[in-house]
Amino acid sequence: MDHSQNLDKFNLKQILMNDTQRKIIAVEGNFNGSQEPAVIVMEKYAFDEAFVLNICNVNTKLTKNIENDVYKSFSCVPPYNDKISSNKIDIIYPATAKHILKFTSQPIYLVQETEEIYQTITLPHILENSFSLQWVYNCLEYKSEKESIKYDTASENAKDDENIGFLLLPDLKWSGKIDELYLLAVVKKRNIKSLRDLTANHLPLLKNILNKGSAAIYKLFGIHLSQLRIFVHYQPSFYHFHVHFTYLMHSPPGINVEKAHLLTTIINNIEMQSNYYQKASLSYVIKESDPLFSIFEEKDILHKAKVFDEKKNV
Amino acid sequence: MDHSQNLDKFNLKQILMNDTQRKIIAVEGNFNGSQEPAVIVMEKYAFDEAFVLNICNVNTKLTKNIENDVYKSFSCVPPYNDKISSNKIDIIYPATAKHILKFTSQPIYLVQETEEIYQTITLPHILENSFSLQWVYNCLEYKSEKESIKYDTASENAKDDENIGFLLLPDLKWSGKIDELYLLAVVKKRNIKSLRDLTANHLPLLKNILNKGSAAIYKLFGIHLSQLRIFVHYQPSFYHFHVHFTYLMHSPPGINVEKAHLLTTIINNIEMQSNYYQKASLSYVIKESDPLFSIFEEKDILHKAKVFDEKKNV
Incomplete structure (x- = not known):
């Protein structure tokens, strides 16, 4: 049977x-x-848009877990089994236009940034519009978040610490669970905006982050270098050079090929050609709501990207 | 109130x-x-391991959707709302050891493959152990799957089609929905195993895939190049060169930085240095159950990866 x-x-x-x-x-x-x-x-199953409001109906119980300012968080328990919560429900009320934009899915585009586009469009835009880096300097000077610093290269009396030193800090997205590990190495040197600024002069810094960062994480959390995903974002969310360390079996947002660059690949590329990151065409994703998107559209960059030069090198 | x-x-x-x-x-x-x-x-909520067997209990209805050989697929409908299926349930019965391994989560490791490791370990392993490519050749020769071919460069009477031509085929993972688009460009040339074999000689092929592949997708599905993620896997799942085309807003497995390489980045790297992919150190993820993992462990490669050369270039 x-x-x-x-x-x-x-x-x-x-x-x-x-x-x-x-x-x-x-x-x-x-x-x-x-x-x-x-x-x-x-x-x-994913949520069915036609029935989204039936998911928590009169037969289901809401249990409040968190309340903080305009944010409330609930568990939704179906009637037939009170041991299993089916949905997590967050309510933001009253919500601002910014809250609504944050949760609105919007078209994204891949832009291929040549050396010329970086110099004439992206760089001037960054220099004019970047957020203040004061909060980073406060961390580096132990004026804030000092209790959350996991590691400081200064603790090892390293030579040349102002050039190759860094702090390890927990990323805001980290839950604190070891199998979701997410730390940031924030460099002490202040004039490196992003990947685009790196040359062979920074190899000692990059190798120090790879070695000392992974050694500190092994000592603190028992995770070996071979189980870490160590990478840089381009474009980054702030323009003071920092490196992401995440547990390899965990998949947080921002690890996709169109946004992340492995630190080992960066070191390899610079060793092969010192000015690799000044010369390279770098592709990245840009949201329609990003001010850079409007500039790229105005200057027809997204269209240009379509007409890839077939003649060159053929 | x-x-x-x-x-x-x-x-x-x-x-x-x-x-x-x-x-x-x-x-x-x-x-x-x-x-x-x-x-x-x-x-x-994610499945709670303690209650996993209560999820479909006597109060829930199973509706069979598919039955094929050992595979059955059901929808599970909770009693309080018969309009919303809560879970998709696939049953494989009888299941082989291979089925069980496929669904078992296992540790993964990042290996940094130098030119030397590729030549002495990876390449001999690939040459000895790769699956037959007969199914690929059958596609290329229109002996099988011909009804699923979306585009063939031969349709444009292209010059040099045996060297720069390709077919566009749907990936097995593609649901068929346009906003989950997933196609593969399979090249007609037969001696390119992977990324590691690419040189400046292949630039006409790579640019043809980028241009003709994206143009065909725009014509067929209305998706513009700037909304496509076009990439290569290293290691690939089969050693006949192929390129993945996915809709940028869709996130299928295999798009992470430790596995995917953008085609635009590949073209850029080869234009900067013709033998880039022969010389580069390439990082990729390997499962503990992969035969290559045992070889790397035996030869202490994963350990070596830990002792990154600090002296070089400092």
Whole structure:
């Protein structure tokens, strides 16, 4: 008799994997004690836009977990099983236009930034519009967040610390769980805006971050270099050079090929050609709401990107 | 009166975003007709390992969607609302050891492959152990999957098609929805195993894929080059050169910085240095169950990766 679709007869042997980001779980077991194993893979369905308001209806209970200013967070418990919360519900009320924009999905575009586009468009825009870096300098001078500093190269009496030193700080997105590790190495040197400024002169700094950063993380959290994803964003969210350290098995936002550059690749490229990052064409994603997008559109950069030069080098 | 946690009083104005991969939806509306907007963000909880078997219990209905060989796929409908399926359930029965391994989460490691490691370890391993490429040749010769070919450069009577031509085929993971677009460009030339083989001689091929591939996708699906993520995997899943085309706003697996290389970056690197991909150190992720992992461990490559050469270039 085929029991293979009667879950009441299923005996669980082990959980194979639990993807908490995509909400997928895979388990192994058998039906009715049979020797033949079965694999069951369950995935929660995405929200159905037509029924979004039925998800938490009169039959479901809301339990408040957090309340802070305009932010409230609830668990939604369905009536048939009070042990399993089905949805997390965050309510922002009253919400500003900025809140609404933050949660609105908007078109994104890939722009290919040549050396010339960087020098004539991106760089002037950065110099005019960047947010203040005072909060970074406050961290570096131990004026704020000093209790959250995980590591300071100065603790090892390193030579040349003002040029190759850095602090390790927790990223704002880090939950604190080791298997979701997310730290930032913030360099002490103050004139490196981004990847675009790096040359062979910075190799000692970059290698120091790779070696001392991974050694400190191994000492503090027991995670080996070979299980770390160490990378830089281009464009970064602030223009004081910093490097991201995340646990390799964790997949936070911002690790996609169109945004992230591995530190080992950066070191390799500069070793191959000192001015690699001044000369290279770098691709990155830009949101339609980004002021840079309007400038690129005005100057027809996104259109130009389409007409890739077929003649060159052929 | 504060209605801000009574969802019965919530009037939906618009859906701001619906992340079908992470199962998160954000909506804008107001409470009880108030002028002040509210944002509600709902996220499905990940599966709770302690209660995984209660998720589909005697009160829930299973509806079979697909049955093929050992694979069955169901929707699970909770009793209180028969309009919303809560989970997708796939059952593989009987399952082999290979099925179980495929769904088992396993440690992954980042290996930094130098030119020397590639030549002495990776390349001999690939030459000995690669799967047959007969299925690729069958596609290229129109012996199989010919009805699924989306585009063939031969249709334009291109010169030198055997060297710079390719076919566009749907990736197996593609659902067929345009906003989840996933196509592969499979080259006609037969001796390019991977990224490692590319030199300036291949620039006409690479630029042809970029230009003709994106032009064909624009014609067929209306998606512009600036909204495409065009990339190569290293290591690839098969050693016949192919390029991935995905819609930029869609996030399928395999787009992370430790696995994906943008085609525009590849072209840029080869233009800067013809033998870039023979000389470069390339980092990539390897699973503990991969036979290459055992070889790397035996030869202490993962350990070596830890002792990054600090002296060089300092």
